[in-house]
Amino acid sequence: MAESEKPHISSGLEGVYITESSICKVAGQQGRLYYRGYPIGALSKNSNFEEVTYLLLLGRLPTSAELAGFKSQLADARDLPKGVVDIIKEMSGKSHPMDILRTATSSLSAYDPEVADPSPEANLRKSIRIISKMSSIVATIGRINSGGSYVTPDKSMSHEENFLYMLNAKKPDKRQVDIMRDMFIIHAEHSSNASTFGTMVAGSTLADIYSAITAGISVLKGPLHGGADEAALKMMKAIGNPDNTESYIESALAGKQKIMGFGHRVYKAYDPRAKIIKEYLVSLQPDSSEEVKNYTAIALRAEKMMLDKLSTSHGIWPNVDFFAGPVYVAAGIAPELFTPIFAASRSSGWCAHMIEYWQNNKLFRPLEAYTGKLDLEYVPIDKRQ
Amino acid sequence: MAESEKPHISSGLEGVYITESSICKVAGQQGRLYYRGYPIGALSKNSNFEEVTYLLLLGRLPTSAELAGFKSQLADARDLPKGVVDIIKEMSGKSHPMDILRTATSSLSAYDPEVADPSPEANLRKSIRIISKMSSIVATIGRINSGGSYVTPDKSMSHEENFLYMLNAKKPDKRQVDIMRDMFIIHAEHSSNASTFGTMVAGSTLADIYSAITAGISVLKGPLHGGADEAALKMMKAIGNPDNTESYIESALAGKQKIMGFGHRVYKAYDPRAKIIKEYLVSLQPDSSEEVKNYTAIALRAEKMMLDKLSTSHGIWPNVDFFAGPVYVAAGIAPELFTPIFAASRSSGWCAHMIEYWQNNKLFRPLEAYTGKLDLEYVPIDKRQ
Numbered sequence: 001m002a003e004s005e006k007p008h009i010s011s012g013l014e015g016v017y018i019t020e021s022s023i024c025k026v027a028g029q030q031g032r033l034y035y036r037g038y039p040i041g042a043l044s045k046n047s048n049f050e051e052v053t054y055l056l057l058l059g060r061l062p063t064s065a066e067l068a069g070f071k072s073q074l075a076d077a078r079d080l081p082k083g084v085v086d087i088i089k090e091m092s093g094k095s096h097p098m099d100i101l102r103t104a105t106s107s108l109s110a111y112d113p114e115v116a117d118p119s120p121e122a123n124l125r126k127s128i129r130i131i132s133k134m135s136s137i138v139a140t141i142g143r144i145n146s147g148g149s150y151v152t153p154d155k156s157m158s159h160e161e162n163f164l165y166m167l168n169a170k171k172p173d174k175r176q177v178d179i180m181r182d183m184f185i186i187h188a189e190h191s192s193n194a195s196t197f198g199t200m201v202a203g204s205t206l207a208d209i210y211s212a213i214t215a216g217i218s219v220l221k222g223p224l225h226g227g228a229d230e231a232a233l234k235m236m237k238a239i240g241n242p243d244n245t246e247s248y249i250e251s252a253l254a255g256k257q258k259i260m261g262f263g264h265r266v267y268k269a270y271d272p273r274a275k276i277i278k279e280y281l282v283s284l285q286p287d288s289s290e291e292v293k294n295y296t297a298i299a300l301r302a303e304k305m306m307l308d309k310l311s312t313s314h315g316i317w318p319n320v321d322f323f324a325g326p327v328y329v330a331a332g333i334a335p336e337l338f339t340p341i342f343a344a345s346r347s348s349g350w351c352a353h354m355i356e357y358w359q360n361n362k363l364f365r366p367l368e369a370y371t372g373k374l375d376l377e378y379v380p381i382d383k384r385q
Numbered sequence: 386m387a388e389s390e391k392p393h394i395s396s397g398l399e400g401v402y403i404t405e406s407s408i409c410k411v412a413g414q415q416g417r418l419y420y421r422g423y424p425i426g427a428l429s430k431n432s433n434f435e436e437v438t439y440l441l442l443l444g445r446l447p448t449s450a451e452l453a454g455f456k457s458q459l460a461d462a463r464d465l466p467k468g469v470v471d472i473i474k475e476m477s478g479k480s481h482p483m484d485i486l487r488t489a490t491s492s493l494s495a496y497d498p499e500v501a502d503p504s505p506e507a508n509l510r511k512s513i514r515i516i517s518k519m520s521s522i523v524a525t526i527g528r529i530n531s532g533g534s535y536v537t538p539d540k541s542m543s544h545e546e547n548f549l550y551m552l553n554a555k556k557p558d559k560r561q562v563d564i565m566r567d568m569f570i571i572h573a574e575h576s577s578n579a580s581t582f583g584t585m586v587a588g589s590t591l592a593d594i595y596s597a598i599t600a601g602i603s604v605l606k607g608p609l610h611g612g613a614d615e616a617a618l619k620m621m622k623a624i625g626n627p628d629n630t631e632s633y634i635e636s637a638l639a640g641k642q643k644i645m646g647f648g649h650r651v652y653k654a655y656d657p658r659a660k661i662i663k664e665y666l667v668s669l670q671p672d673s674s675e676e677v678k679n680y681t682a683i684a685l686r687a688e689k690m691m692l693d694k695l696s697t698s699h700g701i702w703p704n705v706d707f708f709a710g711p712v713y714v715a716a717g718i719a720p721e722l723f724t725p726i727f728a729a730s731r732s733s734g735w736c737a738h739m740i741e742y743w744q745n746n747k748l749f750r751p752l753e754a755y756t757g758k759l760d761l762e763y764v765p766i767d768k769r770q
Contacts (some may be wrong), residue, residue: 007402012589012747016401017392022757037758046763063769083475087492090468094495102599103495106488107472110479192753198586198600204397205579205607214487215583215603222590224748265750362397363609365650368577372407373422378431384448 007369014265018200018364023056023352024191031269035189036060044276049159049184049345050074053131056189056352057124070128071158077132078153078162080140081111084133085150088140097141097340098221104137105130105217109210116208120355126209127351134213134347135159138340139166145336160184163344168332175287179331180341182280186273186320187342189349191266195219195226199350200357201364209354216350220343223260229338232261233295233325242297246305261322262306273320278303281327288330295326392754399650403585403749408441408737409576416654416702420574421445429661434544434569434730435459438516441574441737442509455513456543462517463538463547465525466496469518470535473525482526482725483606489522490515490602494595501593505740511594512736519598519732520544523725524551530719545569548729553717560672564716565726567665571658571705572727574734576651580604580611584735585742586749594739601735605728608645614723617646618680618710627682631690646707647691658705663688666712673715680711 010016025034033040036055043052050071054062062070084104091100109115112129114122140150143166151166160180164172172180190196198219203212220226239248252259264271281296288296303318310317328338395401410419418425421440428437435456439447447455469489476485494500497514499507525535528551536551545565549557557565575581583604588597605611624633637644649656666681673681688703695702713723 009402009404011404013398013401013403013749013751014747016398016751017394017754018398018751019394019396019753020756021753022755024753025755025757025759034757034759034761037761038763039760042763046765051766061764061766061769064766067766086475087472087488090471091492091495096501099491099494099500099595102596103472103488103491106484106491106599106603107476109484110476110488115484116481191755192751194586194590194748194750197749197751198583201579201583201586202600202604202607205604205610205612207603207605207607207610207612210484211487211603211606214491215587215600218491218592218596218600218603219587219590220592221596222587222592225590225592227590227592265748266752362399363579363650364398364582365579366398366401366403366577366582367651368404368406368409369402370407370410370576371405372410372419374410374419375424376419376422378423378427379446380431381436381446381449381452384446 007367009369018192018197019357021191021353021356022059023356024189024349026191026266028264028266028268031267031272033190033272040186040272041276044182044185047185048181049188052185052188053348056348057127057355072155073128074132074159075153075155075162077129078136078155080133080136080150083110084108084137085140088137088144092141092144096221097138097145097336098217098227098343100141101134101137101340101343102214102217102221104141105134106210106214108133109208112210115210118206118208120358123209123355123358127355130209130213131347131351134344135163136166138337138344139163141340142167142334142337143169145334176331179280179327182276183324183327183341184345186276187345189346189352192353193225195346196350196353200353203354203357204361204364206361209351212354213347213350216346217343220339220346226339226342228260228319228321229324229328229342230335232321233329233335233338235260236295236298236325239298242294242301245298245301249302249305259302259306262318263316264319267317267319270317271319274318274322277320277323277327278318281323281330284327284330292326292330295329299323299326392752394754403577403582404742406576406738406741407444408741409574409734411576411651413651413653416652416657418575418657425571425657426661429567429570432570433566434573437570437573438733441733442512442740457540458513459517459544460538460540460547462514463521463540465518465521465535468495469493469522470525473522473529477526477529481606482523482530482721483602483612483728485526486519486522486725486728487599487602487606489526490519491595491599493518494593497595500595503591503593505743508594508740508743512740515594515598516732516736519729520548521551523722523729524548526725527552527719527722528554530721561716564665564712567661568709568712568726569730571661572730574731574737577738578610580731581735581738585738588739588742589746589749591746594736597739598732598735601731602728605724605731611724611727613645613704613706614709614713614727615720617706618714618720618723620645621680621683621710624683627679627686630683630686634687634690644687644691644701647703648701649704652702652704655702656704659703659707662705662708662712663703666708666715669712669715677711677715680714684708684711
């Protein structure tokens, strides 16, 4: 194209395909989600985070022996170097946990002797270490923020069990572990969303995988992406009493405010992850605290109201972030850890995408349409008006 | 588009326009580059890093009073918190300086009370702090890597002078300062290249500017992007004797190796930055060390050889990274600091783009074409083959 023509702008890259991939299918029109061909519902019901991570990284479900080996690789990598814990301590109390996670994960590269090895085998080993340690970092951020000190990981526990153990310094109960397993699985992958795409942009320069994952965490922080679950719970807190739900949302919509936890670029149907989390939340009710019951009532009334509006221009579907908050509260998780847990889960998808993209790498380098002037004269500073 | 159709893949986003912008024009066919309408040659000849940063962030050249105020804002922000210096010390000797820069810059958010304020005014103030401190971080990495300790910045010096002072713990000579001024100006901006684009992907989620800049650094590390200047000098070192230049490159081309410092997605002519740096390098020769003279001879012979091939399929133009290495060596800069200096310079362009993009923000969320299977049956682990 000649440089003077006015080009078409692909705003937000909506509808632009950037690569082929066999990792994840988001069937947005049907409201279906697949990891490596398996429906998310089947994985959420039957699987666990280690197995899902194996599936995402290696492309197929493992045998018993393969899974056992993979689990011990993950478990062996859990412990954090002192320098990483020091960063968490220094930033704790001054920073959002996402800022701490971004910094601490970035620092992990200093302790990995394979950081500069670009071979696929080394990238798989580094991925396992990153995925394992990111959960340890998130747990340690929560632990130190609540006044505790670093808990040495327990290799005999599952990934989600050890996460809760490092967070609370006590063996978790089954209900907590089940919740975290579900949340880790559901958040592990979602095709080329903003953070996975940001990971790929970094990796496409042939930067190492620590740089790529740090970019992913940087992208995930925003309230239009990973930060939405925390923002949705904040809204439920602001609503306070379930009877205020409708009036709060009507007035937010009238003020053209975004309702956090609703709407998605790709889903034009019920987000299947939201459906799973909602069912989970409802199943928890009999044994829930008053706080969780209250959030649940607000969430269900808000959902009904938004679904009733589906035939109007305001109608939008709930997404994965909407019901997540109350479920996390039921597992005793502080709201500021929601997005870091999302990041720790998504590290599996980020690493899987990087390993796949590097097989046929191409640098991401888009263009901008220049709208300014040209050939301005540099006027000496004492002659400027 | 129906989900079953085979979509067009915009590989590497080549030729895809992502936004309108009035910051930078890369006229690739003509080999011209403009910052806010001013040709890079005029800025390199007449301006300085502070003024160029003002121009990029605020859209016009400052008056004397405006520049004086802006310079003192930058100078006031130079000092680094102890926690940031501690990270540099801890990672030094274990990490590439880009990994340290990425981590230390990420940690800066802990010390900025305005981190969560998304107003344009706060983002301008945060940009000034980030741009100022990134140079201090790079200088401190170099200082600590060479066995020294943190040098308190000198507010009376210019940006480039203070950078060299913090790096070497002594007042730099004029020649060094001139070189650094030129390099800081030339690297300050280059439209939506991979790292600026990565910055925008992170910022588009409404993540804060520290997250966005950390993403930019993560992207810049790769040898296909910022890492190319260090890689190009490594090649010159491997060539060793100027008389080996032609045979080395012929055999690299025959082996289909990438010649670092040549070729660019956008320029289909001589990169105007390479031209400026080359002229600069040649002008330095009379007073250069044997090492610099040697690199220069190799660089000029490699350039001639590649230009001679322009009529063939192998012909590609040198880019900004090719002549940068020998010039940095002439200023006494260690090769491992080339890319971090690039990042510290480019922080101006990253911040300018973020401030502009947020005025009309849209989340970047592209698509992938799924090539895998669907609706696979989850087979229990003891039944898998």
